[in-house]
Amino acid sequence: MSSLRTLLATALLLGSSVVSAHSYHGGNLDIAHPWSRPLPPVATTGVAYLTVTNKGEAEDVLLGAESPVADQVEIHTHIKDGELMKMRQLHELVIPAGGELTLAPGGHHLMLMGLKQVPAVGERFPLTLHFKQAGTIVVEVAVDAEPTAPQEHHQH
Numbered sequence: 001m002s003s004l005r006t007l008l009a010t011a012l013l014l015g016s017s018v019v020s021a022h023s024y025h026g027g028n029l030d031i032a033h034p035w036s037r038p039l040p041p042v043a044t045t046g047v048a049y050l051t052v053t054n055k056g057e058a059e060d061v062l063l064g065a066e067s068p069v070a071d072q073v074e075i076h077t078h079i080k081d082g083e084l085m086k087m088r089q090l091h092e093l094v095i096p097a098g099g100e101l102t103l104a105p106g107g108h109h110l111m112l113m114g115l116k117q118v119p120a121v122g123e124r125f126p127l128t129l130h131f132k133q134a135g136t137i138v139v140e141v142a143v144d145a146e147p148t149a150p151q152e153h154h155q156h
Helices: 002-020
Strands: 023-026 029-036 045-054 060-066 070-081 084-090 093-095 100-103 109-115 124-131 135-143
Touching: 023 135, 029 124, 045 060, 045 093, 045 135, 060 070, 093 100
Parallel strands: 029 135
Antiparallel strands: 023 029, 029 045, 045 100, 045 109, 060 093, 060 124, 070 084, 070 109, 124 135
């Protein structure tokens, strides 16, 4: 009986790691674990994070994004102005050839403005990314209480 419990527990653990670690591909780009933090039900803005790996020999550029859960999605970054951290909108982000771009808390991120709905923990929502070379790539953003993929642990 204990071997059956062990088998069931293993299957549940494997299933949950497959669900939480999701990736997408387009052109020479790999996009790993798009995620967002849960928000209070009255939130009007949200944020999405992900890691883009460029396996190509030429740089690519993230030009923008959109999602049906928000009126607008903007590329943002954090900058230090004296003792204060401020957000600043960017018009594009370069993914270097053979390199990686991480959007993570405290650094680059996608700001979801004018939320039409506030996804809860465990839910996913679509996000369409627009790249100069790879074109349009649609991903699903997982709403996680804490990031689970190793890519989110990069420092900026």
